[in-house]
Each structure stands twice: as C-alpha cells, then as structure tokens.
Amino acid sequence: MTSLDKAIIASYEHQGKRFELYVDPDAAYAYIEKKKPDLKNILVAEEVYSDAKKGERAKSSDVEKVFGTADIMKILETVLKNGEVQLTTEQRKKKVEEKRKRVVSILLKEAIDPRTKAPHTQVRIENAMEQTRIHIDPFKDAREQMEEVVKALRPVLPMKFEKINIAVKVPAAYAQRVYGTLKNYGIQKEEWTKGGDLVVVVKIFAGMQGEFYDKLNKQTNGEVETKIVPG
Numbered sequence: 663m664t665s666l667d668k669a670i671i672a673s674y675e676h677q678g679k680r681f682e683l684y685v686d687p688d689a690a691y692a693y694i695e696k697k698k699p700d701l702k703n704i705l706v707a708e709e710v711y712s713d714a715k716k717g718e719r720a721k722s723s724d725v726e727k728v729f730g731t732a733d734i735m736k737i738l739e740t741v742l743k744n745g746e747v748q749l750t751t752e753q754r755k756k757k758v759e760e761k762r763k764r765v766v767s768i769l770l771k772e773a774i775d776p777r778t779k780a781p782h783t784q785v786r787i788e789n790a791m792e793q794t795r796i797h798i799d800p801f802k803d804a805r806e807q808m809e810e811v812v813k814a815l816r817p818v819l820p821m822k823f824e825k826i827n828i829a830v831k832v833p834a835a836y837a838q839r840v841y842g843t844l845k846n847y848g849i850q851k852e853e854w855t856k857g858g859d860l861v862v863v864v865k866i867f868a869g870m871q872g873e874f875y876d877k878l879n880k881q882t883n884g885e886v887e888t889k890i891v892p893g
Contacts, residue, residue: 669706671714674745676728682714687750701735708734757800764804772867776822781869790819824868831887834858840881
C-alpha cells in the first residue's frame with residue numbers, strides 16, 4: 663500500500679455534502695477498471711473526510727445519513743463506483759495516450775477518405791488530431807468519444823464510415839482454418855461446395871479491407887478469392 667503523501671483523493675458528493683477518502687492510485691484504478699476483484703489494499707487512511715487536504719473529517723451523522731452505514735469498506739465501494747477519483751500526472755498522461763491510440767485504431771479500421779475511397783493513414787490521422795487539438799477524456803470509453811472526435815476532425819480530415827459486402831471463396835484445403843477468422847468479421851451468407859470449398863459474404867467497414875485481405879492471404883498462401891458485391 664502506498665504512503666499518505668503518494669495517495670490520491672476519491673470523492674463523492676450527495677445531498678449537498680462532500681466526502682473524501684485517501685486511496686492508493688494504482689489499486690483504486692485497477693478496481694475501477696475491473697482488473698482487481700476486491701477492495702483490499704485500496705484505502706490508505708481509514709477516515710472519511712469532508713476535506714481531505716485540510717484534514718477535516720466528515721461528521722459521522724452525515725456519513726450515516728448518506729451511506730446508510732459506518733462501515734468504511736462499504737463507503738469505499740460506493741465512492742469508487744459512484745464518485746470521482748483523481749489521477750496522478752503520470753496516470754493521466756498514460757490513460758490519455760491509451761485512449762488516443764484506441765481512437766486512432768478505430769478510425770484506421772472504420773473510416774475512409776470519401777475522395778479516394780481509401781483508408782486514412784495513421785500519420786494523417788495523428789497529424790489532424792494534433793492540428794485540431796482534440797481533447798481525449800481519460801475516463802471515457804474511446805468508442806463513446808468517437809462522435810465528438812469525428813466532428814472535430816472532419817473540417818481538416820474528410821471522413822466517411824461505410825460498410826461493404828465482400829464475397830470470399832476459400833479452397834477446401836484452408837476452409838476450416840479460415841472459417842473462424844471470417845466468422846469474427848461477420849458472415850452474412852455461407853455456403854459449402856461439394857468439393858469442400860467455403861463461399862461466404864462478409865460485411866465490414868471499408869477501411870478494414872487492407873487488414874482483411876492480408877489476413878486471408880496469409881492463411882491461404884494467397885489462394886483466396888475475393889470480390890466486392892452489392893449489399
């Protein structure tokens with residue numbers, strides 16, 4: 663467990679009252695992100711404060727009224743699930759960078775340039791994000807931020823999100839090996855020929871074509887047949 667000087671504050675406001683706890687930064691976020699199953703070694707000081715930095719303890723009557731208990735572990739659970747937890751500077755930078763990479767990954771796979779019908783490059787996306795100074799929320803799921811990100815990027819990076827249907831024919835020798843990959847992308851139609859060849863139609867984002875073709879070619883030694891077909 664970390665020392666008090668390295669702890670961060672987890673806070674919860676309810677009924678006009680503020681409650682704060684000192685918690686271990688790594689353990690607290692491991693629990694919030696469901697990487698840690700229990701509340702052990704999260705609490706640094708077994709006190710509920712109204713202002714932790716000033717050392718002002720919350721009134722026991724207020725604690726009982728808001729939390730319905732004086733059990734510090736149950737209070738901790740409520741605060742972590744429903745309150746706010748500070749981030750250290752290092753944690754914030756790390757989480758922002760993780761979310762930024764996830765946002766870029768989504769755009770690479772799902773967005774295309776409507777002028778060329780081709781996916782944008784990673785460098786182009788990252789430069790556009792830098793130019794528009796997009797704010798990435800370290801607490802918010804990357805997928806939930808996409809609407810705001812796309813709105814901010816479109817003036818400098820035209821984007822279109824389009825799905826296409828691709829017919830795929832896999833020779834019998836590779837059919838079983840490739841089937842799982844095709845299923846993960848989303849099979850719309852499926853047929854097995856008398857000779858054991860697998861013929862399917864999958865629907866994917868247009869920006870994922872390169873990745874899709876690369877995987878199939880590697881798994882079939884380039885013997886797969888593909889064709890874009892009407893929806």
